[in-house]
Amino acid sequence: MSGYEDKLLKLEEQIVGKRSVLIAFSGGIDSTLLAIIAKRVLGSDHLCVLVNSPLVPKEDVKRALEIAKEYGLNLKVVEHDPLSIPAVKQNAEDRCYHCKKGICRILKEIANEHNIETIMDGTNMSDLGEYRPGTKATSEEGVVHPFIDAGIAKDDIRQIAKDIDLAIWDLPSSACLASRIPYNETIELSMLKIIDEGEAFLHDLDFKRCRLRLHNAGEMGRIEVPEDGFEKLILERDAIVQRLKGLGVQYVALDLNGYQSGSFDKTRGSQIFNG
The missing domain is CATH 3.30.300 (GMP Synthetase; Chain A, domain 3)
Incomplete structure (x- = not known):
């Protein structure tokens, strides 16, 4: 068994132990693969929730809807105004922390409505060591990171997605506006x-x-x-x-420096996620 296949087995074992799961869904490669695996393991006992807001690219919302339809995912879209949170609108360095806290409150409310005990997201090993205050917030709120628990990194996610013929396996990473x-x-x-x-x-x-x-x-x-x-x-x-x-x-x-994911974070130092 190859390295990533062993990790995939660990991922499936984590999910199968849940009665039902709610997945924080964006239509990106990470949450999409997690949702597809959850559906494969749990059948209809999954719920993907897309929290739409002015911070989410319209292209991402359109793709998320298309993916959910194509793969038969249970999807709920809810609207949210994160700019009503002062620390988000003021764009403090911990903006993402406060934004994710607000999103988690919404996810928890929906999970309670559907009697779902476990909320999951697509955070993975490649996110560790980067400036991710949002991940700190989700961990504090009890959101599970099954890719991390299974030792799965971004390259693993892309390889698994490619092997199961997921069309967006090489989709570039997106981020909030x-x-x-x-x-x-x-x-x-x-x-x-x-x-x-x-x-x-x-x-x-x-x-x-x-x-x-x-x-x-x-x-x-x-x-x-x-x-x-x-x-x-x-x-x-x-x-x-x-x-x-x-x-x-x-x-x-x-910018003659070229494309740099998180370039504004490079000007402020680093905060490591140890969740």
Whole structure:
């Protein structure tokens, strides 16, 4: 038995011991694989919950709905306004902690309504050691991280997903739209709209791995793409500038450092998750 197959067996053994589970669902590769495995082990005794908000890219919501339909997952979508939480709107460095606390309250309410004892999410071994205040919050609220307990990392998740012919096995990681705004700069709905629509436009131009980061209340948009995409971005410059200026961005810049997941976290140090 290969290494990841042994880990998959451990994952299934964890889930089979539950009467029913609620899965924090986003439509990304991590939560999707967890949901599919849960359905395979528990049948209909699973519930995926997508907490939709202005922080969630519209493309992610659309994909989540499509995936749930394709794989027959039980999905419930609920609306949430995280900007009503002062620490989230003010974009403090622990923003994600407070945001996840709010989401956990919603998940717990739904779990209680459906008599579900266990709430799970797709946090995995690759998330350990990164700045993840949200994971600290979910652990405090009793959310289970079965991938971590089974020793499963991101590469394992992608390999398992590929082996079971999951179409999104190589889907780039996504993140909430607030992560595109510097810490301590107040988050406004108008800024989130610019980021969401701007990145969707870049995706349509086939920049699958990209970020549009806003500075100075949206006055400047800093685009991150992998270095091998620089030439293509320059060729598409006129269309990109026109689109972003149409959204309200005054200055459009290409970050010569290239694509960096969590680039704003790199300016503030690191907080290790030891959950």
